[in-house]
Amino acid sequence: MTTDALSGLKVLDLSWVVAGPLIGRTLADFGAQVVRVESSVRVETARLMQPFHGGVQDKEGSALFGNCNAGKLGLTLDLKSAEGQQVVRDLVAWADVVVESFSPGQLAKWGLDYDTLAATKPDLVMLSTSIAGQHGPWSTLAGFGNVGSSLSGFQYLTGYEDRLPMGTFGPYTDYVGPRLALVTLLAALEHRRRTGEGAYIDVAQVEAGIFFLAPQVAHFGYDGTIAARHGNRDAELAPHGVFACRPEDGNDRFVAIAVRDTGEWRALARAMSRPDLAERDDLATAEGRRAAQDELEGAVAGWAAGQVASDVERLLQDVGVPAHLAVTSDDYPADEQLAHRGHLVELPHPRHGTTYVEGPRYALSETPGRPRAAAPALGQHNEQVLTEILGYDADRIAVLTEGGILR
Structure with a gap:
């Protein structure tokens, strides 16, 4: 019988919304026992966020909350009360790991901060995730991942150079931060296994976002270049963009196309029935194509506009040009690759009959994870x-x- 990778690991989850809960969700997928503490009075934000089962807002029907917290045990508790705080201390004594995402300083007011807890449990591994970190002039800044993505630079860089920034969709750093946090947390557990020592991990979502912009930061450090918005264009590849295709059932459809070299460019031009473009000497290099980007994008856009997006995808892939339709929420469940990997998992639900969550992001051969x-x-x-x-x-x-403590 296969043993789960994290079998025996005990986790107390004091986090909320997305950035913290996704860490506990991954640990639960691979066998950890995760106890999630929340309030039924001050309801967790993610419970009130769409999409909802049946399209009706219900604190027990959010698919976002369901996805971030599958596989956990749920305990309601009044953390403002002394009795509730004592329950948390008892859970800390049981746990190997504590994950929390309260505003920096809040747990210290309750006597539940790392220094206080580690005084009686020195092997405790505790992870705090917040927008800007636990210390410093910006540590008290409150906000969600959209604030984190703005401070890390993504909002400014997303959009077209002649328009206002569009920003990334959703709370971007809420999804970047947990990936880096998880690796650090596992390293801390390995350190504890070897030494018996606990650890405190302070995750700043802003810094996690900046990590993903390391090339732009390094470029500025090298010669002062400030990264700017370029729409869907690439600094090296051309043409490179997302192009509107023929509407389907009243809905806009798009296809992404990226040309990496001269061979792909000529294949694209011929697929568009434009041998004149394929044979032009000035378009035989990436530099030449970048110089003619407006012309080339116009040609691709004009051709794509009369085509079905899936036909464009298939045609270009068949001739070796990277292309893919821009997937909508309707396309997503039927994606063959995601289906093959078991990305969407159906689970029984006590209220809704069944529900769907995403499967683990990591496919391990000997200890595969799964939402429980x-x-x-x-x-x-x-x-x-x-x-x-x-x-x-x-x-x-x-x-x-x-006493109203369990609410």
Whole structure:
């Protein structure tokens, strides 16, 4: 029988929205037992974000929340109360890892910060994720991933040079940060395995975003060049862009095309029935094609406008030109490659019958991960966590319930 890669790992998840929960979600996929603590009074933002089952807003129906929290146990708790804070301390004593995304300084006010917790549990591995980090002049800045993507530079760089910045879709650094955080967290666990020492990891989403712009930062350091918006154009390749095709069922359709060398350029020109462009000497080099980008993009756009996007994709791929239709949410579930890799996973859901979440991003040969269960409903596992994990008796649980702590 295959053992899960993270079997036996115990995680307390005090994070919310996307950046923190995605870390715990990945750990759960590979066998960790993850207890998620949240409030049923101040409802977690992701529970109120679309899309929803049946298109109706419901704090138990968000697909975003479901995707970020599949496989976790759910405990509702009033963290502002002394009793609730004690439950958290008991969970910390049980856990190997704590992940949190409160505003920097908030846990210290409750006596739940790393220094305080590590005083009695020196092998604790704790990870905090925030917009700008736990210390410094910007540490108190509140916001979501759209703020992180703005501060890291992505908002400024996304769009066309003659228009206002468009920005990336959604909270970009909420999705970049967890990937870097996860690797660091696993390294800390390996360090603990070897030395018995715990660790504190301070993840700044802004810095995670900047890491992905390292070439632009290095270029500025080298000669002062400030990166700018160029639409869908590339600094080296031409033509390189996203082109409108024939509308389908009243919806706009687009195809992305990238030409890497002269052979691909000539193949594209011939596919467009433009042998005149294929044979022009001034277009035989990338430099020449970049100089004629307006002309070439106009030619590609004019040709693509009368074509079906999937036909353009297939035609160009067949002649060796990188091309792919711009996938919509309707295309996504039927994507053959994603289906082959089991990217979308159907899970039973206590309220909706079934739900879908994304599968693990990593395909491990010997210890494959998988989402174990749908995300928890509010308070779904209160009794299980308190009795089976913490060993509370019925009287203690009754006191917590009657005192409004388990909400």
